[in-house]
Amino acid sequence: MSLVGAAVRRKEDPNLLVGRGRFVDDIVVPGAVFMMFVRSTEAHARIRSIDTSNAMGIQGVVGVFTAADFGDLAKIPGLPPELAPLHRSVLAVDTVRFVGDPLAVVVAEDRSIAEDAVEAVVVDYEPLPVLASIGASLAAMADPDGPRIYPDLATNALPIIPEAERDPAFDAAPHRVNQRFVNNRCSAVPIEALAIVADWGPSGLVVHASFQAPHHLRNQLALFFGIPQHECRVVAPDVGGGFGTKICFYPEWFLAPALSRLLGRPVRAAQTRSEGMVHMHHGRAQENDVEVAYDDDGKILGIRVHTYQDLGGYPDPTGLGLGVLTSWMSCGVYAIPLAQTAVTAVITNTTPVAAYRGAGRPEATFFVERMMDIVADRLGLDPAEIRFRNFIQPDQFPYAAATNPEAVFYDSGNYPAALDELKRIMGYEQLLAEQSARNADPSQPLMGIGLACWLEIAGFGPNGSLEGFGHLGSWESAQIRIQPDGTALISAGTSPHGQGNATAFAQIAGDELGIDFDRISVRFGDTETVQQGIGTMGSRAIAVGGDAVKNAAIQIRERAVQIAAHQLEAAPEDIEVANGVFSVRGTPARSVAWAEVATAAFQPLSLPEGMGAGTLDATVFNEVSNFSFPTGAYGCVVGVDRLTGEVGIERFIVVDDCGVVINPLLAEGQVHGGVAQGISQALYEHVQYSESGQPLTSTLVDYLVPAATDLPRFETGRVVTPTPVNSLGAKGIGESGAVGSPPAVINAVVDALSSFGVVHLDMPATPEKVWRAMNAPT
Amino acid sequence: MTTVSIRVNGIATSRDVAPRTLLVHYLREELGLTGTHVGCDTSNCGACTVHLNGEAVKSCTVLAVQADGEDVTSIEGLRPAEGMEFHPVQQGFHECHGLQCGYCTPGMVMACAALLSENADPSETEIRTALEGNLCRCTGYQMIVDSVRWAAEHTPTA
């Protein structure tokens, strides 16, 4: 029976369930001191003075440090040399650029004293003009003497993809429609905020960090401090969620080691949630001006997009790349022949923006799917029908997207089948009938039906793709070692934070090796014991990492078969392996257990001529030729309270095509979590700032992460079009839910409000926003 | 400093702590019971949920001194049911994939265990309502609900 495809229960669960997980702040480190930042209360200001004297006087305070104490440290890595003025110091030097910007650090014997000391530091600011939104920042550009957040850069706006001259095909088309879309700033809010322990001793630096890519951090720390990599160890132990926000280089990753070296003691930090809400990089925060040209049949003839990406006060390398991914995905699942995209990245006095589950693809999906509905509405076409008329067809793969035919080749998919399946599960025709009846009855909530047919770019990626974001490579590694007793130990270069990779990788390896699932262990996250890896992001762990595991397992099986054949005096091509046993095909009595083969692998006298000891050990650095493109069709049914505008989700249906499914339980769990975040972006979450850059949503009281009562049940379906891009046929699914769900919700809300002439509503669709839309003068 | 004596997971403990010590920090730092986690500072997330005299409470919003002389059960104190590897709620989470990163899980499990001790056969609505005060960012909650239903259906009756 195959493990791949089975709902195998997780290896990761037992420790986590009984409270024996090892998260960074759980690690006991004798003699450690606690660090905590003093943060700017101004969004943009010059620092006149920092008075640490009161703080220094508190018993238990070891030190209070400012940028002046770290003048010889390098800048935080990641940005290219051309953007030198934007390179960030570990502490603000003379200017703060967002509320929460760390400008000093307190080190104390325990965290309560650290909090006391932080409160006691007095900072004097000279306020500077605040540009707390894309609009404000761009408006300042109109004045040559207007405020510049980085005077040395002389601009607040970075052209990432310049705007091309408008193609005449747009004006030649029968129809055009324009719409501006705002993709609301969100915060990932992993339940574990950032935490680190840095211990710099005579034999080198050891860092435990809540991070998604430990090898990446190790490489950069070594470079940063000018130390050899073998004396720098980074461990990502159990990590309490990441969602992209834990790939970023935060100041504490570099400051904690620097302090440890300075003080000769381990230094730890565990930020509070309020800190995390302003410090951990935000997501989305993108505005898109979109124009679509179409004909009378609803065929989309062209799309033109200008993406404005908010970068925040300290541009992050991933943040700079978000708009490019949006650009690439601006045709969605449709055969749009013409696409013109431009991207401008805008610096603002807000928390930096970087990758958050979907990272650029939810933004594209949102405007593409909203535009399909807008065009359908203008032509009086059913929203499903207009999509069928525009889908890329199953026989058109690999499909070069018009957005970037050199780089973007959709791998596989059957978009019509996914929408058919969605309609079937929804009972689409019945819903339409129900909607007519309900909307005619003033005592019933307004009913809305929304669809979203989407794809996203995942399985990062082909060579060059991650290097663009500063990573060492785009491959992923796996090492498999067979122990003398026939058990297997896998070391993988991915760095999971909830995905269940240990379980999935053991399933993949178990099938190839014929070793029992319970006789396989998988470990990650420690640069000292795991070969160079890249990490977990961009829905790549199964697609690239799982593929590496499979390839390594195949290599070992081939060698093990040689040994077994020798032991069984048979030809290798006649050997089969399953359930822990090698046997000769057709004569099951002639067999040898994995343990015997494994022991023999270390005993040259038992091995075939020419084979030495230790061959059941394989390391693979797996490259993939292309991205993979998970896809799906999502449907949402809402009820809108006619008086309060409150939106309730009555049904949410997801049909996913992630190619071959390794473990349906894990795949479904990923979708649920992504959809929860997507629905939440559509209805609840919104990081907001005042005009003066003061955060208005800096605690979980005001930033609305939903609980179980606030989300619906999800109905799931599946279409499978294996990807040719890896040997598993698996596309990845980690970010899918967050990509496809927001437009399904908003399409449903706008549909519910169609009798009011509402064309579009930006997220989140709060009750007040909906109420105003219903009551706006026509 | 004040002396606090709390019976934790059936074992008498006593420490001298500053009165401002939160119960969650007493458990994690004084006793080394790091299974109970901190996820926020506004009493929203529930990752710190433990049982105080059998009732679910957020240990970040209880001072250790308030629990002086009382009984606390943390995740480490849950006992397996007859014939199971774990407490039924933990077993349910394992069967139904009710956890992913595991960070919210101890608090979530304690909240679910408290629910089942008062309502042995909760409906989906009752489960979701009981978990109003526990945030999970990974699961979307559906598999947590399924986990509690599994536990309700598989808890050995006395």
Added chain:
Amino acid sequence: MIPSAFDYIRADSADAAIAALAEHGDEAKLLAGGHSLLPLMKLRLASPSVIVDIGRLAELSYVTDRGDHVAIGALTRHRDVERSELLATQVPILAHAAREVGDPQVRNRGTIGGSLAHGDGASDLPAVVLALGGTLIARGPAGERSVAAADFFQGFLETALAPDELLTEVRVPKVPNAGWSYQKFNRRAMDWAIVGAAVVRNGSDCGIGLVNMSTIPLRAAASERALAGGASVAEASSLADDGTEPSSDIHGSSEYRRHLARVLVRRGLEAATP
């Protein structure tokens, strides 16, 4: 995350608590369930230097039948208010509203007295007690006094309690035959109300308490008068926001809150038909 340091006094009687308050004045705060005070202290929005813990005064935790009213000890936890059979039959709106406070963990610790003494117009119970026309009993060095709910809430986090007074009891009239409804409008179940309306219709009397339409809970007096004068539910509820001063914040503009007040009062009145 961690409060500023404070001295801790455990009161072993109500009188001991009052004496401690008298001694330390503005420096001291009472700690009951802690679910109003501790969140403020953890964010360092409040930093009392003395905490007087009254959480163990079991004698102040009760729900008692007193003939024409029910008396509830200030230290009765929301959970116990929620589950009280006496309240379920005699003052069901209060039992119901207690179930709306926060989440289960909060209700296991928070007390009715703590919530009322905290004096936040956005909390559930103050508006309900106001709508019921309840009475609060305060005890100080000079003895006990009773304060009508209408006089108790005086400003944002400000009540009629003197710095050396302890709220010991809440008295709510029995209304077993009243129609009632508690309309709480919020985004997530664990949130405070954006706006709320507590409606009690007892014969021709009607009490409507508004949550979060000002810094203090308010009676929708204009609506009540209109109803008493024979107006329809629709007419009366259109006056619900008269005399209110709702704030504008990220959860709702004052204009929207006024609209919500009118909608919730209407829905409350419709649901509260005895």
